[in-house]
Amino acid sequence: MADWSPQALETSVAKGEIFPLYFLYGDETFLIEETLDHLVTTALGEGLRDFNLNTFYGGEADPAQIRDAVETLPMMSQIRVVVVKDAHDLNDKDWDQLSRLIDEPVPTTALVCVASKIDKRKKYIKRFQEKGVVVEFKRPYDNQVPDWIKSIAKKQGLQLSADAVATVHELVGSNLQDINGELKKLAQYVGERKKVTEEDVVAVVSRIRVDSVFDLTDAIGRGDRARALTCLANLLDNGQNEVGVLALVSRHVRILKLVSDGMKEGLSGQRLSSRAGVSPYFLKSYVDQARSWNERKIEHTFQALLDTDRALKSSPVASHIWLENFVVQTCS
Numbered sequence: 001m002a003d004w005s006p007q008a009l010e011t012s013v014a015k016g017e018i019f020p021l022y023f024l025y026g027d028e029t030f031l032i033e034e035t036l037d038h039l040v041t042t043a044l045g046e047g048l049r050d051f052n053l054n055t056f057y058g059g060e061a062d063p064a065q066i067r068d069a070v071e072t073l074p075m076m077s078q079i080r081v082v083v084v085k086d087a088h089d090l091n092d093k094d095w096d097q098l099s100r101l102i103d104e105p106v107p108t109t110a111l112v113c114v115a116s117k118i119d120k121r122k123k124y125i126k127r128f129q130e131k132g133v134v135v136e137f138k139r140p141y142d143n144q145v146p147d148w149i150k151s152i153a154k155k156q157g158l159q160l161s162a163d164a165v166a167t168v169h170e171l172v173g174s175n176l177q178d179i180n181g182e183l184k185k186l187a188q189y190v191g192e193r194k195k196v197t198e199e200d201v202v203a204v205v206s207r208i209r210v211d212s213v214f215d216l217t218d219a220i221g222r223g224d225r226a227r228a229l230t231c232l233a234n235l236l237d238n239g240q241n242e243v244g245v246l247a248l249v250s251r252h253v254r255i256l257k258l259v260s261d262g263m264k265e266g267l268s269g270q271r272l273s274s275r276a277g278v279s280p281y282f283l284k285s286y287v288d289q290a291r292s293w294n295e296r297k298i299e300h301t302f303q304a305l306l307d308t309d310r311a312l313k314s315s316p317v318a319s320h321i322w323l324e325n326f327v328v329q330t331c332s
Helices: 006-014 028-043 063-071 092-103 123-131 144-156 160-173 176-193 200-202 206-224 226-237 242-263 269-276 280-290 296-313 319-330
Strands: 021-026 054-055 080-085 109-115 133-137
Touching: 006 028, 006 133, 021 028, 021 123, 028 080, 028 109, 028 133, 028 176, 063 080, 063 092, 063 109, 080 092, 080 160, 080 206, 123 133, 133 176, 144 160, 160 176, 160 200, 160 280, 160 296, 176 200, 200 280, 206 226, 206 242, 206 280, 226 242, 242 269, 242 280, 242 296, 242 319, 269 280, 296 319
Parallel strands: 021 109, 021 133, 054 080, 080 109
Antiparallel strands: none
């Protein structure tokens, strides 16, 4: 089988189709966990999990135990499900011991491997692609996040105003796991009311991320290299990985450009907010910051972001060094 899209897998599971082999991977852990739960529930229902669900972790699992679980017949069910999380921690020797399960899948068991990343050059991945369902779950693009916020909110019985959606996006970013967590906090805060306003979001959702990004880009805009490096370290210390930091800064600079261009056209207020795609609550902060970012500075920063993105994806050098180099370039 060729690689599947997350949507194709969702459609397949909704039809009740369960295959013997799955490999789910990518950086969007929320979607992977949601899909995994849906797959297990479809295969086993709620009552048979204790008898027919085995979960292993790649860094701790004995391949022989995984193999035994996969080859065990299901109890009072058509299917058994064996989940191997952190499958990227299995080494080549482990995969050699599991190769029979991939070459000759057990029809009464769904083996589901979950990983943050894969190496498609590996023989076992190629065999998975031939014999099973391989799906990559990517972090959504920035323009897709508002729809995801509304979708996750709906599952929690919440109705968010347009400004509330924009403010959640601004404060939380594009990580769906983080968005889900913050919406759970909002659900507890509003109680039975269910309708969520921008004021509710501001009262409940953490500002640490957005304040840190504003601090970093403010320092870059002013050419304050020492302050920018301190802000960068603060972002990393607060749980943002290097790729995530770069995505946050890219989005922020893109908004600064939209705000700057809009101001040149005479836009303000709601019209400028709509043009930039940000909540009116944050517009003044962007307007104030945009004044220290001329067109040349923005273009220079975009090029540095592009160069850094390429380096993060291809260079063996530690990722944080490339981010520090980005700060040095843009604060020169």
